[in-house]
Amino acid sequence: MKGNKGLLIRYIFLKTITKECGDNVSIHPNVYLYKLKNLSIGSNVSIHPMCYIDSTGRIDIGNDVSIAHGVTIMSTTHQYGDENILIKDQPVDLLYTKIEDNVWIGAKATILGGVEVSTGSIVAAGAVVIKDVPIRAIVGGVPAKIIKYRL
Numbered sequence: 001m002k003g004n005k006g007l008l009i010r011y012i013f014l015k016t017i018t019k020e021c022g023d024n025v026s027i028h029p030n031v032y033l034y035k036l037k038n039l040s041i042g043s044n045v046s047i048h049p050m051c052y053i054d055s056t057g058r059i060d061i062g063n064d065v066s067i068a069h070g071v072t073i074m075s076t077t078h079q080y081g082d083e084n085i086l087i088k089d090q091p092v093d094l095l096y097t098k099i100e101d102n103v104w105i106g107a108k109a110t111i112l113g114g115v116e117v118s119t120g121s122i123v124a125a126g127a128v129v130i131k132d133v134p135i136r137a138i139v140g141g142v143p144a145k146i147i148k149y150r151l
Contacts, residue, residue, distance in 0.1 A: 014041065022063065038075070042101065047071075057094035057113060062101035068125070070108040073097060077113045120150060 010027040017036045022043030030049045033039060039055040042063035050070040053059060057075030067073075075097045079090040095113035099105070103117050106125035117123060117133045124140030124147070133139050136150040 048107075055097075056092075058096045059098075060096075061099045062103065062119070064102045065099055066104045067099075068105060068107040068109070071105050071110070073099070073105075073111045074113040122150070 011025055014021045014025060014027060014036070018039045018041060019037055020040040022041060022045065024044045025041055026046040027033075028047065028049045031047050031051045032053070034054045035056045038058045039053065040060045042061060042065065044064045045061055045067070046065075047053070047067045048069045051067055051072070053073045055075050059073060059075050075095050077093050077095060078087070079093060080087045082090060093113070097111060097113055098116045099111070100117060100119040100121075102120045103122070105111065105117070105123045106127065108125055109123045109127045109129065111117060111123070111129045115129050115132055117129065118135040118137070120136040121133045122138045123129055123133065123144065124138065126142070127140045127144040128142045129139065129144045133144070134146070138147045138150060139145060140147050
């Protein structure tokens with residue numbers, strides 16, 4: 001459902017199903033949230049259309065976070081090291097992914113499982129984040145690297 005009524009319905013649903021959900025959370029249409037019981041969302045968070053958030057492990061999203069269109073946030077990784085087992089049949093590791101306060105994640109960025117994006121950071125559009133992002137860093141690229149720091 002689109003519009004303010006849809007935002008309200010999605011917010012009420014999140015408040016009842018997620019591990020935790022703060023105030024003023026906007027979940028736009030066509031957002032896929034998986035394993036909501038392992039998802040915590042702070043206050044003043046906006047998740048735009050076409051995002052995929054897989055909290056099979058655990059994901060915490062802080063306050064004042066903006067997640068742009070088409071972002072993927074994972075909390076798992078797939079093992080592949082045993083050559084005697086098909087990759088698709090190998091175990092999946094459950095990880096903890098954390099997005100701290102005052103973070104902006106640009107369109108179509110991917111945050112892989114086990115990563116921490118620290119306070120005040122910006123993830124550029126299209127970036128693939130495979131390791132922790134320091135406080136107030138701006139990262140971009142594949143894999144994401146520090147471009148500069150915010151003052």
